[in-house]
Amino acid sequence: MPTGHTVDRTAVDGTTNQAHASAALHLDRIRGDVDAALGQFMDAQAGRASDDCLPPLVEVIRGFVTGGKRLRPLFCVCGWVAAGGDVATPAVFRVGAALELFHAFALIHDDVMDASAYRRGAPTVHRLLAERAGEHSGVATAQRFGESAAILVGDICLVWSDELLHDSGVSxxxxxxxxxxxxxxxxxxxxxxxxxxxxxxxxxxxxxxxxxxxxxxxxxxxxxxxxxxxxxxxxxxxxxxxxxxxxxxxxxxxxxxxxxxxxxxxxxxxxxxxxxxxxxxxxxxxxxxxxxxxxxxxxxxxxxxxxxxxxxxxxxxxxxxxxxxxxxxxxxxxxxxxxxxxxxxxxxxxxxxxxxxxxxxxxxxxxxxxxxxx
Amino acid sequence: MPTGHTVDRTAVDGTTNQAHASAALHLDRIRGDVDAALGQFMDAQAGRASDDCLPPLVEVIRGFVTGGKRLRPLFCVCGWVAAGGDVATPAVFRVGAALELFHAFALIHDDVMDASAYRRGAPTVHRLLAERAGEHSGVATAQRFGESAAILVGDICLVWSDELLHDSGVSxxxxxxxxxxxxxxxxxxxxxxxxxxxxxxxxxxxxxxxxxxxxxxxxxxxxxxxxxxxxxxxxxxxxxxxxxxxxxxxxxxxxxxxxxxxxxxxxxxxxxxxxxxxxxxxxxxxxxxxxxxxxxxxxxxxxxxxxxxxxxxxxxxxxxxxxxxxxxxxxxxxxxxxxxxxxxxxxxxxxxxxxxxxxxxxxxxxxxxxxxxx
Structure with a gap:
């Protein structure tokens, strides 16, 4: 399992990223911990879905958030550590994951507004959803559906970002x-x-x-x-x-x-x-x-x-x-x-x-x- | 001032909606108090705007939320009172106002998705914004702008709904x-x-x-x-x-x-x-x-x-x-x-x-x- 390293290491050998008091943080490890927090949240959402239409949308979001640079979570964790927070605190990775989900919302909506075709080297969410719908409807209908569904997927990312933030474990x-x-x-x-x-x-x-x-x-x-x-x-x-x-x-x-x-x-x-x-x-x-x-x-x-x-x-x-x-x-x-x-x-x-x-x-x-x- | 009656009455003559312990609530008065909470929040947002583009959007939202039936705030206040909450509590009207702002988000986005022309007897937000932009750009550009801006105005309603909820004064x-x-x-x-x-x-x-x-x-x-x-x-x-x-x-x-x-x-x-x-x-x-x-x-x-x-x-x-x-x-x-x-x-x-x-x-x-x- 490539993620959760920071926390696992603490448990196993008692060291943390801060073991060397003045060393820079291990940014890749933080990225991995944030990814793990995102993945766990997505699993939980798929598991407690109140309607059958939700799990496939969870997978769309999971696919979209794969591959971001995680800049906002990294800066958030840096701020936390800057104020004396322990980097081996699971809550801060969940907050970072919440910021990343918020970012997914912003990008998905921006892409609809700009009618962008690609994002992170893959088709944008509205195009992906339009292509799926296109299998059983006309082009114009599919395009319209893709945009509507992407607006909704963005909305879901926004409210879930908030949910993850509040359930992060921060007081x-x-x-x-x-x-x-x-x-x-x-x-x-x-x-x-x-x-x-x-x-x-x-x-x-x-x-x-x-x-x-x-x-x-x-x-x-x-x-x-x-x-x-x-x-x-x-x-x-x-x-x-x-x-x-x-x-x-x-x-x-x-x-x-x-x-x-x-x-x-x-x-x-x-x-x-x-x-x-x-x-x-x-x-x-x-x-x-x-x-x-x-x-x-x-x-x-x-x-x-x-x-x-x-x-x-x-x-x-x-x-x-x-x-x-x-x-x-x-x-x-x-x-x-x-x-x-x-x-x-x-x-x-x-x-x-x-x-x-x-x-x-x-x-x-x-x-x-x-x-x-x- | 048609709003804030419930609270004002408490202050002035010591009575509340609950003065007669078994009487139904005064629903119009609750609507007025929710409207007042919404208006105050909009004033505050216009006052603390971090960019000049925001105050006109505050007015678009203010116009849109005028005239709703306030069903969700009414049910929310009923739930509060059902559990023994005092109806003369300003915080619950702010929570009601937050639900109404969330509803504005949902309606504005729905209207974009459905390409609806009218809502509450007036042009939908995307059409209103397109018409304004149309004064200095072509029809297709204006329409595109109207949809994008309405997505954003909806997004703003959603995050402000959350803001109002958390600043409501509920513990x-x-x-x-x-x-x-x-x-x-x-x-x-x-x-x-x-x-x-x-x-x-x-x-x-x-x-x-x-x-x-x-x-x-x-x-x-x-x-x-x-x-x-x-x-x-x-x-x-x-x-x-x-x-x-x-x-x-x-x-x-x-x-x-x-x-x-x-x-x-x-x-x-x-x-x-x-x-x-x-x-x-x-x-x-x-x-x-x-x-x-x-x-x-x-x-x-x-x-x-x-x-x-x-x-x-x-x-x-x-x-x-x-x-x-x-x-x-x-x-x-x-x-x-x-x-x-x-x-x-x-x-x-x-x-x-x-x-x-x-x-x-x-x-x-x-x-x-x-x-x-x-």
Missing amino acids: PERLSDSRRLLNAMRTEIMAGQYLDVETGESDLAAELDRAWRVIRHKTAAYTVARPLQIGAALAGGEDALLQACDAYGYPLGEAFQLRDDLLGVFGNPSVTGKSDLDDLRDGKRTVLVTLARQQATPDQSAALDELYGDPELDERGAARLREVIRQTGAEDVVEDMIRVRRDRALEALEGAPMTEPARRSLAELAETATRRQR | PERLSDSRRLLNAMRTEIMAGQYLDVETGESDLAAELDRAWRVIRHKTAAYTVARPLQIGAALAGGEDALLQACDAYGYPLGEAFQLRDDLLGVFGNPSVTGKSDLDDLRDGKRTVLVTLARQQATPDQSAALDELYGDPELDERGAARLREVIRQTGAEDVVEDMIRVRRDRALEALEGAPMTEPARRSLAELAETATRRQR
């Missing part, structure tokens, strides 16, 4: 203390996604402002700062620590999303799990591309208008588009932004009132989340 | 006791809605089974039994009371939905708030219509196949359809089913271990929820 008082942060996180990602789907014309300065707000809500708060703070609050972390989580989390989260946007344009599909044309065809209104537009010559501007967001874009057009974005200088500007923000995040760790293993692990995560190849 | 222990029931309710309605959108051919017996499962999950449990049980559990109700809530709630909830289905076919649009053609054009697979199909002669069967679910159905076709459903005898069978179930619900109240005001109010609600004209 009701601590859960109650952390609710302010959880509430903020959940509303922030909704706001970020709303800004992301919002239509309407605006000038480039307004577009850039919008792109930064999306990054702050949808990635900086949601992926890094809030999970870290929630973990810290659950272990009784004081305000000074929560502020340090903020000072580390926001710049790092921004850097992480800027890297993701760069990978969407210049990345390797075998690494990112999606076609290297997807982001270009979608025409996602990123900081990178908005900066490119701001700095473009009239010719470059025309090329961006023509190619970026063209659903029929081919490899030749993509190569031209990449060249133009590079020539505007936007790629270099964004690389600089990433560097500055990663450094700011690392600085925030120095002298922060947190345990040594958490500090080391957060420094490690800052590197892996923002480096060129992921 | 963490009692909240924790009632979570099992809340969890069950939330999963049940998802299962019910999934069965409702599921495609695929099946025989009439399987269709009837499916229709009954939808009624049990989506209405009986969700509208009556669970809100009642949640209210009772929050006031410390024992198992015997929770079982009585079940014995009353399921048959009544079934009767309520059967009445709703009859109104969808034969009802008066000025009462139901939707066109009297909507349900016929949607071709909703109800118990009523499935029974009609089972009992239909070949000619009646052909008419049902042709007319029921025809999106272009006109008044003439609707009149013919109503006549056919009547002639199959299905209307009478369903009226009988309603009567039997309402009686069973009323019987369950006799001797149930609950307070007199709750018993009387639940008897009153059983009448209003199932009578011919609503």
Whole structure:
């Protein structure tokens, strides 16, 4: 059994991840423990299903959550350890698993809204469900069903995330203390996604402002700062620590999303799990591309208008588009932004009132989340 | 100020709804108090918005929740009072308001899935948002935006419902006791809605089974039994009371939905708030219509196949359809089913271990929820 190592080791030989007081956490082991908690919860849901339609949906969710990077659970566990929590506490892996289920909800709904075809190298949930229904109904009906069922599967992930959080074994008082942060996180990602789907014309300065707000809500708060703070609050972390989580989390989260946007344009599909044309065809209104537009010559501007967001874009057009974005200088500007923000995040760790293993692990995560190849 | 009466009265003249120990509750006053709790929560959300995009969405939600029948909050407050809770407790109105926000989530998402045009006599949320976006974008883009934004507005209602519940002022222990029931309710309605959108051919017996499962999950449990049980559990109700809530709630909830289905076919649009053609054009697979199909002669069967679910159905076709459903005898069978179930619900109240005001109010609600004209 590849999971549950941390806890098993404690029981068997008395050591934990914190046996060496200053060593970084064993992140892969934490991922395994979170996966185990997710798996156990899914088993329980299948077992207590109140209707026969539920167990197959449990399997859809189980399939979907396989293969995520578990960034939010990792930051949550780091926050917990930062505040002095013992990493060998099953409850914190269940909280991490709850955040991962919440993330599944967010991704499944985002994919419906964006009509995305692939996620994590596999068909998106709405497409998967449409294909199954398509075996005995027409294409339009199947597509409609796929979207409806995916909205519902997302809804189920959201309410189950809450269920798992509350049954995690963390004390009701601590859960109650952390609710302010959880509430903020959940509303922030909704706001970020709303800004992301919002239509309407605006000038480039307004577009850039919008792109930064999306990054702050949808990635900086949601992926890094809030999970870290929630973990810290659950272990009784004081305000000074929560502020340090903020000072580390926001710049790092921004850097992480800027890297993701760069990978969407210049990345390797075998690494990112999606076609290297997807982001270009979608025409996602990123900081990178908005900066490119701001700095473009009239010719470059025309090329961006023509190619970026063209659903029929081919490899030749993509190569031209990449060249133009590079020539505007936007790629270099964004690389600089990433560097500055990663450094700011690392600085925030120095002298922060947190345990040594958490500090080391957060420094490690800052590197892996923002480096060129992921 | 039409709201907050119950609490105000307590403060001013020392009386409460329970001043006359055996009198039924003042349901309109409870509705007012729930509305006030909802309004206060919306004000608070607008006030603490973390992004400028949120206050307009608060107003969309505020508009949507205006005018509901508040059945779930009423049943919740009845459950609370049934277990001996004081009706003049602000916390229970906030819990009721949380259930109403959850209901807003469910309806907004259902309307997206069903592509419904009207709800509560007004355009559905996805259409409202599409119309606003349409002012500065094309029709297809606006429609897509409307659906995406409505999914998000529904998601916001769901997470805010949770927020309101946890900030209601009910003790963490009692909240924790009632979570099992809340969890069950939330999963049940998802299962019910999934069965409702599921495609695929099946025989009439399987269709009837499916229709009954939808009624049990989506209405009986969700509208009556669970809100009642949640209210009772929050006031410390024992198992015997929770079982009585079940014995009353399921048959009544079934009767309520059967009445709703009859109104969808034969009802008066000025009462139901939707066109009297909507349900016929949607071709909703109800118990009523499935029974009609089972009992239909070949000619009646052909008419049902042709007319029921025809999106272009006109008044003439609707009149013919109503006549056919009547002639199959299905209307009478369903009226009988309603009567039997309402009686069973009323019987369950006799001797149930609950307070007199709750018993009387639940008897009153059983009448209003199932009578011919609503």
